[in-house]
Amino acid sequence: xxxxxxxxxxxxxxxxxxxxxxxxxxxxxxxxxxxxxxxxxxxxxxxxxxxxxxxxxxxxxxxxxxxxxxxxxxxxxxxxxxxxxxxxxxxxxxxxxxxxxxxxxxxxxxxxxxxxxxxxxxxxxxxxxxxxxxxxxxxxxxxxxxxxxxxxxxxxxxxxxxxxxxxxxxxxxxxxxxxxxxxxxxxxxxxxxxxxxxxxx
Amino acid sequence: xxxxxxxxxxxxxxxxxxxxxxxxxxxxxxxxxxxxxxxxxxxxxxxxxxxxxxxxxxxxxxxxxxxxxxxxxxxxxxxxxxxxxxxxxxxxxxxxxxxxxxxxxxxxxxxxxxxxxxxxxxxxxxxxxxxxxxxxxxxxxxxxxxxxxxxxxxxxxxxxxxxxxxxxxxxxxxxxxxxxxxxxxxxxxxxxxxxxxxxxxxxxxxxxxxxxxxxxxxxxxxxxxx
Numbered sequence: 001x002x003x004x005x006x007x008x009x010x011x012x013x014x015x016x017x018x019x020x021x022x023x024x025x026x027x028x029x030x031x032x033x034x035x036x037x038x039x040x041x042x043x044x045x046x047x048x049x050x051x052x053x054x055x056x057x058x059x060x061x062x063x064x065x066x067x068x069x070x071x072x073x074x075x076x077x078x079x080x081x082x083x084x085x086x087x088x089x090x091x092x093x094x095x096x097x098x099x100x101x102x103x104x105x106x107x108x109x110x111x112x113x114x115x116x117x118x119x120x121x122x123x124x125x126x127x128x129x130x131x132x133x134x135x136x137x138x139x140x141x142x143x144x145x146x147x148x149x150x151x152x153x154x155x156x157x158x159x160x161x162x163x164x165x166x167x168x169x170x171x172x173x174x175x176x177x178x179x180x181x182x183x184x185x186x187x188x189x190x191x192x193x194x195x196x197x198x199x200x201x
Numbered sequence: 202x203x204x205x206x207x208x209x210x211x212x213x214x215x216x217x218x219x220x221x222x223x224x225x226x227x228x229x230x231x232x233x234x235x236x237x238x239x240x241x242x243x244x245x246x247x248x249x250x251x252x253x254x255x256x257x258x259x260x261x262x263x264x265x266x267x268x269x270x271x272x273x274x275x276x277x278x279x280x281x282x283x284x285x286x287x288x289x290x291x292x293x294x295x296x297x298x299x300x301x302x303x304x305x306x307x308x309x310x311x312x313x314x315x316x317x318x319x320x321x322x323x324x325x326x327x328x329x330x331x332x333x334x335x336x337x338x339x340x341x342x343x344x345x346x347x348x349x350x351x352x353x354x355x356x357x358x359x360x361x362x363x364x365x366x367x368x369x370x371x372x373x374x375x376x377x378x379x380x381x382x383x384x385x386x387x388x389x390x391x392x393x394x395x396x397x398x399x400x401x402x403x404x405x406x407x408x409x410x411x412x413x414x415x416x417x418x419x420x421x422x423x424x425x426x427x
Binding site: 135146196197 | 249251271274275278279281283286287289290291292295298299300302303304331347348351
């Protein structure tokens with residue numbers, strides 16, 4: 001089943017041009033790694049949280065989109081606390097969650113087509129130097145975004161199939177079919193992209 | 202307008218999916234029927250170069266599918282058995298526009314052609330809808346529109362009425378009937394191809410019958426034992 005991370009809406013953040021949002025994310029990714037004071041990071045985190053929660057997502061959907069990062073942040077925070085102290089652990093957690101919230105806000109307010117177009121335009125200087133094919137990179141990144149909810153939905157389907165058959169849900173029996181089915185679909189989608197002549201140049 | 206197969210064979214590893222085949226297809230409406238695994242889809246995928254012949258050659262309007270693969274893709278559009286696999290973008294209008302990118306068209310031209318094809322298939326109201334929210338018939342119509350918008354001269358449809366209810370089947374049948382291109386339809390739905398100009402029957406990788414719809418369908422009933 002084909003889904004999208006885009007949330008229809010007319011919030012001020014929806015109206016911000018995608019290029020500006022991507023530049024904002026890139027700048028924030030660099031700047032925040034030079035900031036280690038939780039007193040500065042906390043307000044930035046709260047601002048991004050407010051932004052994310054005002055995009056028209058339900059609480060459940062809002063949490064579901066970023067919840068997966070929670071475990072990784074927790075592990076990193078614990079390790080940082082152990083090696084570098086509590087202050088550093090709090091700063092690291094705030095930094096990562098802030099960037100994830102900002103990235104999630106951008107993907108919720110831009111369609112995949114807009115992403116592909118923008119990335120293709122931004123990479124044209126590199127294409128002119130013969131370093132890459134901008135449309136291919138745009139397509140690849142667009143497909144990554146398109147696949148995220150698809151893989152999540154398939155994961156749920158396989159887990160439900162286990163339950164329906166009374167089988168225990170184990171990583172091996174869950175991830176092996178997930179990977180195989182994903183690769184199989186990827187193959188078919190690649191064929192469809194060729195059939196539709198997208199990569200004609 | 203002609204599709205020519207010359208001593209064309211397809212092998213996947215040790216398995217021969219299509220035995221040597223020589224024929225020319227010039228009719229406007231051609232049906233392709235046969236049991237599951239008989240070689241129908243392999244045959245159809247040869248036409249737009251998605252499958253390359255192991256031996257022999259396939260030419261579409263004079264273009265070799267092996268040597269002029271990209272040009273052939275522009276000549277022959279393919280509508281997959283599962284239209285969900287074909288719809289790359291999550292919003293209907295975005296998906297229709299997807300096939301027009303990389304063709305040197307302006308954004309305004311892409312928008313104009315997208316709206317025109319949506320109107321042609323009476324699905325303009327679906328433009329902003331998410332693809333996963335469409336019914337089976339709507340998905341199939343959008344898949345056909347997404348290929349027709351690129352103006353191919355030949356259209357190949359792989360089981361276009363598969364799993365559709367009667368109402369949606371009618372909608373898709375009407376859409377196919379209105380296509381001006383040369384159309385090749387693979388189908389288990391014998392009613393769909395019953396009035397076609399020519400019907401091919403495949404069996405175990407070989408062309409078992411080739412002629413009028415009535416004769417070929419009769420032959421098919423014999424092979425299927427019913």
